[in-house]
Amino acid sequence: MKNARLLRLTLLLTILLYALPFGLTAQTVKKADDISFREMDSLFTWFRQNPPAADGANFTTRWAKTKAFDTYGFELSDKTWGDYHRYWKTDPLLAAAMEKSYPVLYYLNKAVEQSVADIVSTKVTHGAVIWKLYNMGYIVKTKDACFALDLNQRGSEQLVDMLDFAVVSHIHGDHNNTIFLDAMVAAGKKVYTPFYKKGTLIDTTREFNFGGVNVRFTMNKQADVPVIVAQINCGPSANNYTIYHIGDSRTLEELNPTRHINLFILHIENAINTGQSVARVKPDVTIYDHVMELGHAVDKWRWSYQYTYNKIKGLDPAKSLILTWGERLEVGGYRL
Secondary structure, X not given: OHHHHHHHHHHHHHHHHHHHHHOOXXXXXXXXXXXXXHHHHHHHHHHHHOOOOOOOOOHHHHHHHOHHHHHHHOOOOHHHHXXXXXXXXXXXXXXXHHHOOOHHHHHHHHHHHHHHHHHHHOOOOEEEEEEEOOOOOEEEEEOXXXXXXXXXXXXXXXXXXXXXXXXXXXOOOOOOOHHHHHHHHHXXXXXXXXXXXXXXXXXXXXXXXXXXXXXXXXXXXXXXXXXXXXXXXXXXXXXXXXXXXXXXXXXXHHOOOOOOOOEEEEEOOXXXXXXXXXXXXXOOEEEEEOOOOOOOOOOOOOOOHHHHHHHHOOOOOOOEEOOOOOOEEEEEEEEO
């Protein structure tokens, strides 16, 4: 408690020192002369302008660019992330102040804000658009529906009005944001999880439809923790583009899609063989994920971009993707 008070005082003093002389508010304050924040701005712009090439031609260039994520990501301890995560609900002003003090949090907040604006403004008449947010969190928008998978970052509740449903694969805090789930339920929106009693509990194979979008859930586990596997067919308007998101699933034998998978999203290192998983699912493209999850200790289970790229460097780069926060993919014959 004493340390938390000291952190809050330090950060709020930082706001005052930078804000008062220039008449700025806490929302606009950052160390404008700090090269690290300028580097984050430049990096964000670069990744938005250079998505994965269809032929994988920019794989190594993107790999090199991610070194900055690892550098700034490893500067943030899991304890500091835990404080930030807690302040989302208890002290939003302090959470915002932390985003002005840590480059990696500044980048994450920028990615979320830009993605929210992009999601709101993007129109889809054919195909689908997929936004990568934090950890294994995604937003998918089609002509018929807009939905969230494992959404877990500050500001997620801003998306509630445009979402039709949300899926949370399991209860662990790096995939689950109860502020967001509470806001979804309060707005009368559907929530599917294996643990959240205010929503629809999933503990066996079930299917649901939202317009042309078909959602099929099956069960898996991470040790003794139930995990939802979500097979989502985005419907005829998206050429039936199908996503297979397995969260932190560990049981290979329970990965049994019932149709062709276009996009497979899996954990890069989770006591399940990634190569065998891809061979079993047979997707067109795989996103290797759970990269730089800041809630894990720096020296334990915080998989870096360099680790992830090194693990998949021998694979076909056109079929093997690693995304950064705030990036988007246009799939399924996307058209405005």
